[in-house]
Amino acid sequence: MPSIGYLGPPGTFTQEALEANLSENFGTSVPYGTVPEVLLAVEAGEVKSGFVPIENSIEGSVNVTLDTLAFETQIYIEREIVHPIRHRLVAKPGVSEEEIKEIVSHPHATAQCRRFLTRNFPKVPLVAANSTAEAAKTVSGMDEPAAAVTTEIAASLYDLVVLERDIEDYPSNRTRFIVVGKERPPPTGADKTSMACFIRENRPGSLLEILTEFASRGINLTKIESRPTKKVLGEYYFFIDIDGHVEDEAVKDALGSLMGKLREIKLLGSYPAAPPLG
Amino acid sequence: MPSIGYLGPPGTFTQEALEANLSENFGTSVPYGTVPEVLLAVEAGEVKSGFVPIENSIEGSVNVTLDTLAFETQIYIEREIVHPIRHRLVAKPGVSEEEIKEIVSHPHATAQCRRFLTRNFPKVPLVAANSTAEAAKTVSGMDEPAAAVTTEIAASLYDLVVLERDIEDYPSNRTRFIVVGKERPPPTGADKTSMACFIRENRPGSLLEILTEFASRGINLTKIESRPTKKVLGEYYFFIDIDGHVEDEAVKDALGSLMGKLREIKLLGSYPAAPPLG
Structure with a gap:
């Protein structure tokens, strides 16, 4: 069975989402320390696939994932998984809630459970950890x-x-994860296409030109985000998700038209669409 | 002198940016525990102004700032400040680098200095803190x-x-902070306008309609981000920054046209533009 690299350490929500959704499809799963390490390991062929977060409903996009896909690797998104983020309060066997002297977690996790912790443990100090797994x-x-x-x-x-x-304050807290690899899955009839669009210059109407190509063909946009290119001050690229597969006639046609108008358009994958995060 | 609330605790980059850029304009500065607490304190009149991060060049938007301004408060962005994020390695007097047994910081800060720490302190454990100030x-x-x-x-x-x-890996690491309050600064000739646009339904062309109003009047877009409304699954709003002031004829005209087309358009402020983050 093929191997999959994921954002470690073991015991975090990334591994939980991987086990819950993909464990039957992969043999070895290999934890890496950072998102770029996972994506570069896929590109180098160390692992067949990679599994990393791309967007959380509260925290927003994981920019390091967007930027690494846009600038540093030539791999594709093959699938997306939406996984609920459910926090547990855990302790060693025999410890009761009344005895608890400190509560350990990643600062984001304690922030996401702030109301519960303030109400139930108003005087207990919150101690930081580098991950929810390290806290355990x-x-x-x-x-x-x-x-x-x-x-x-x-x-x-x-x-x-x-x-x-x-115990999380927002029960709708969910994270979108992606499976990345070197394959381009065939159309299923309910697909999404992700791309990075680099425009020639930052002028009025440049984004409009891109969107016109999609709207005029009835293609729906499901995500758009402007991101700095980090090369030229004030230069942006657009990370865009649309409904449809790159082999659909309308999508193929729109991308073909865009090729001539943009500085660069980088296809990041066409893959079966999961339900939206929102 | 008027008071200003900011995202605490004291000693973080938010306070550093506040002291470096605004200390002569404000008397008391009051730390709050979260971004919503700062913004709600401004709305309630506890402090005259607020100071919070809105975007980092590496981490991206601070979504809690965008969402609180869009959904929970009726206050304006009065000014923006771009401040460089420069990390220091610090210790008690007399401690040399060779002796260091552990390195403490917020997980984001240690992540941003990963290359420096791996090269110079490959075997020293990284211990998490809830903030860079708590680490010190x-x-x-x-x-x-x-x-x-x-x-x-x-x-x-x-x-x-x-x-x-x-010691940060990316020397271009910068954060955009905003000053919020109840005033609407007059045009300076080099302004920006921020808004949240709520569309009637998620259909092809809805964003196109918005952008056409700006592009057809030569108004440049400097940021766009789709964000879930958290009310209806798959429903989005757009957080948009444009060049220009709401009192400029072209901007006023575009916003007037949009009023009739959108479900809601919430003006989040017109204010002097700082240099771009990118």
């Missing part, structure tokens, strides 16, 4: 009673028990 | 030799000395 590991090694805000998978990895489930 | 405070209270990745201002706040300057 830290708590499992502590002598004094402590809790971690972490994933179900990290709780079982470090023999911790779940004290409270679904 | 932690190191100032430690007995064993440790270092923090933090701001110049936190180093002096906690009597630490700077061992290395500008």
